[in-house]
Amino acid sequence: MHLFHKRGASTVIFLALLVAFTIVVTLLSEGMGVGIISTSFVKTLGKTLCLALVAISMDLVWGYAGILSLGHFALFGLGGYMIGMWLMYERTREIVVSSLADAPIPPTVQEVSDAIANQIFGVVGSTEFPLIWAFADSLLAQLMLVVLVPGVLAGVFGWLAFRSRVAGVYLSILTQAMTLALSLYLFQNDNGLRGNNGLSGLQNLPGLSDVSQAVVSVWFLWGAALALGLGYLLAVWVVFGKFGSVLRGIRDDEARVRFLGYPVETYKLVLFTGTACMAGIAGALYYPQAGIVNPAEMAPIASIYLAVWVAIGGRGRLYGAVIGAAFVSLVSSWFTGGQAPDVSLGFYTIKWVDWWLVVLGLSFVLVTLFAPKGIGGLFDLLERRTAPDRHGADLGPDQGALREKEASE
Amino acid sequence: MSTLLEVSGVSVSFDGFRAINNLSFHIGPAEMRAIIGPNGAGKTTFMDIVTGKTKPDKGRVIWGARHLSLLGLSEARIAREGIGRKFQKPTVFEDQSVQENLLMALKNPRGPLSVLFYRPLAAHLARVAALAEEIGLADHLHRKSGALSHGQKQWLEIGMLLAQEPKLLLVDEPAAGMTPAEREHTTNILVEAAKTRAVVVVEHDMEFVRRLGCKVTVLHEGSVLAEGSLDHVTANKEVIDVYLGR
Ligand SMILES: Nc1ncnc2c1ncn2[C@@H]1O[C@H](COP(=O)(O)OP(=O)(O)OP(=O)(O)O)[C@@H](O)[C@H]1O
Numbered sequence: 330m331h332l333f334h335k336r337g338a339s340t341v342i343f344l345a346l347l348v349a350f351t352i353v354v355t356l357l358s359e360g361m362g363v364g365i366i367s368t369s370f371v372k373t374l375g376k377t378l379c380l381a382l383v384a385i386s387m388d389l390v391w392g393y394a395g396i397l398s399l400g401h402f403a404l405f406g407l408g409g410y411m412i413g414m415w416l417m418y419e420r421t422r423e424i425v426v427s428s429l430a431d432a433p434i435p436p437t438v439q440e441v442s443d444a445i446a447n448q449i450f451g452v453v454g455s456t457e458f459p460l461i462w463a464f465a466d467s468l469l470a471q472l473m474l475v476v477l478v479p480g481v482l483a484g485v486f487g488w489l490a491f492r493s494r495v496a497g498v499y500l501s502i503l504t505q506a507m508t509l510a511l512s513l514y515l516f517q518n519d520n521g522l523r524g525n526n527g528l529s530g531l532q533n534l535p536g537l538s539d540v541s542q543a544v545v546s547v548w549f550l551w552g553a554a555l556a557l558g559l560g561y562l563l564a565v566w567v568v569f570g571k572f573g574s575v576l577r578g579i580r581d582d583e584a585r586v587r588f589l590g591y592p593v594e595t596y597k598l599v600l601f602t603g604t605a606c607m608a609g610i611a612g613a614l615y616y617p618q619a620g621i622v623n624p625a626e627m628a629p630i631a632s633i634y635l636a637v638w639v640a641i642g643g644r645g646r647l648y649g650a651v652i653g654a655a656f657v658s659l660v661s662s663w664f665t666g667g668q669a670p671d672v673s674l675g676f677y678t679i680k681w682v683d684w685w686l687v688v689l690g691l692s693f694v695l696v697t698l699f700a701p702k703g704i705g706g707l708f709d710l711l712e713r714r715t716a717p718d719r720h721g722a723d724l725g726p727d728q729g730a731l732r733e734k735e736a737s738e
Numbered sequence: 739m740s741t742l743l744e745v746s747g748v749s750v751s752f753d754g755f756r757a758i759n760n761l762s763f764h765i766g767p768a769e770m771r772a773i774i775g776p777n778g779a780g781k782t783t784f785m786d787i788v789t790g791k792t793k794p795d796k797g798r799v800i801w802g803a804r805h806l807s808l809l810g811l812s813e814a815r816i817a818r819e820g821i822g823r824k825f826q827k828p829t830v831f832e833d834q835s836v837q838e839n840l841l842m843a844l845k846n847p848r849g850p851l852s853v854l855f856y857r858p859l860a861a862h863l864a865r866v867a868a869l870a871e872e873i874g875l876a877d878h879l880h881r882k883s884g885a886l887s888h889g890q891k892q893w894l895e896i897g898m899l900l901a902q903e904p905k906l907l908l909v910d911e912p913a914a915g916m917t918p919a920e921r922e923h924t925t926n927i928l929v930e931a932a933k934t935r936a937v938v939v940v941e942h943d944m945e946f947v948r949r950l951g952c953k954v955t956v957l958h959e960g961s962v963l964a965e966g967s968l969d970h971v972t973a974n975k976e977v978i979d980v981y982l983g984r
């Protein structure tokens with residue numbers, strides 16, 4: 330089937346570029362190469378790969394199945410929190426144990442635990458471990474929670490929403506409400522996750538304090554590249570073939586899919602939950618590179634940005650999501666990071682830190698209006714793959730065939 | 739003769755307006771039936787009720803040898819029970835190729851897991867090719883269905899119906915917007931299908947109905963006005979008054 334070759338080709342190209350990118354960055358890094366690329370920029374690139382992964386999950390739900398979720402970035406943040414709990418606990422335990430090692434009497438288990446709790450929760454005026462930290466001492470458990478917590482949350486939410494056939498704008502609003510509720514909850518100081526302080530020091534890997542950040546940053550780049558590659562392959566496998574057909578069918582006319590006998594609600598639930606797990610994994614790889622995860626990261630606006638990236642990159646094609654996330658997030662950090670030179674108009678100086686959001690919003694509007702296929706659509710021009718545009722034209726070869734306008738009546 | 743679908747005493751109102759009024763209808767396992775009636779008679783609403791899209795206020799809809807009640811089942815479940823439907827306005831997945839449309843409709847397990855691991859077997863592709871041949875789209879298998887003509891879309895939808903291998907086909911105005919030659923082809927497809935299953939066709943075009951050569955049910959204001967051969971119902975004075983005479 331010619332379709333397969335086309336998709337196969339874009340997958341091979343994507344993976345080859347990803348591998349090449351990873352090798353080049355490694356060779357130019359401070360940690361393992363000639364040191365042209367600073368460690369902080371390696372981290373930025375590694376984080377960008379994670380954003381590309383969450384963008385793929387967003388593209389699956391929105392671009393393929395038409396569910397405009399405005400909550401996937403919150404699920405991404407939850408993944409970060411889950412891995413952050415272990416990182417913070419374990420790292421603090423190390424420090425506490427080594428500082429208590431000099432004490433004349435060896436500390437009891439309780440004393441160690443209290444000291445860790447005091448270190449972690451002192452900022453929010455608490456000295457006890459909340460219940461949700463029950464598994465924080467186990468890396469394996471927290472890794473499972475990286476997938477389970479976003480998955481279960483999305484599963485329960487999706488089950489409630491899809492079962493009552495909430496769709497379209499209403500569903501988007503509900504996902505925003507979920508996101509808002511989640512971030513408001515996380516902002517509270519007594520929720521056991523350190524309120525607006527969030528979890529910090531995540532860049533320090535327990536047991537590896539003698540390894541420099543320059544090296545760790547390259548490790549994470551590899552991890553993120555591997556996750557993105559695997560995630561991309563999984564997504565290709567999911568959307569290629571009949572499952573993808575059904576998803577696109579749901580996007581374009583879900584009632585029709587139902588009359589073909591497909592349980593549409595179950596499909597949506599499976600997809601929503603699966604992509605939530607994917608978002609969680611992406612977040613778990615992102616936040617150790619960022620070093621800190623806090624509720625501001627999960628504010629409703631972040632999930633809206635995610636949708637903007639996918640729209641600008643081109644939804645409904647996986648590499649479009651990757652391009653959108655990478656391009657917009659890198660450009661955005663350039664503008665907001667103060668690196669972009671101010672533009673002086675004489676009477677007014679454009680400071681990009683302030684104006685970037687306006688530019689982003691404007692490009693979103695322009696893309697939506699004039700280039701609905703986004704940046705990814707440019708590849709169609711190369712391939713000359715054009716959608717049939719028959720507006721107003723004869724629909725068929727036969728003399729008596731209706732024109733399109735009549736046909737829709 | 740045994741009954742495949744039995745609708746009895748069904749009524750439904752939309753905001754107080756009775757679209758279907760104490761309607762009773764039944765059809766056997768390999769029977770062709772035409773439903774005619776003026777605009778707003780409730781023909782499409784009748785199909786909505788049978789396929790689970792609209793819940794009736796009262797009445798029974800009984801299906802098959804096991805006397806399963808269709809009321810309260812989801813649309814997808816009813817479709818899996820063997821009721822296929824063609825809509826008044828052609829609805830195919832325009833963004834997908836003719837082959838993809840047909841493969842999606844082809845009778846196979848519908849659950850997410852089996853669909854995820856599904857890869858088309860040679861037999862399935864052959865079946866799709868045969869169907870495409872039957873509906874005259876053999877040369878268009880890899881074209882996006884959005885690029886087809888109106889008549890071709892209608893056929894594709896009929897092909898998707900056949901691919902589902904339903905026991906009952908509900909076909910709403912299949913010939914709308916077709917040329918005479920296309921209409922004839924459509925008649926042939928439907929007559930062929932009715933040899934092995936029940937087919938209910940809603941159509942306004944009397945010539946088309948005549949060529950189907952089957953029993954006719956006339957609907958008016960949500961209930962059955964007359965039933966019998968085409969000549970029988972067209973001779974009926976009431977039918978002439980409310981439908982033909984206008
Ligand atoms: N969802 C709905 N809400 C309100 N009124 C409806 C709804 N569906 C159908 N109706 C009304 O019920 C009546 C029957 O409609 P229906 O579509 O079944 O007619 P029909 O026999 O298919 O007509 P046509 O030949 O024009 O297709 C019409 O008056 C229509 O306006």
Ligand SMILES: [Mg+2]
Binds near residue numbers: 782783826910
């Ligand atoms: Mg109708």
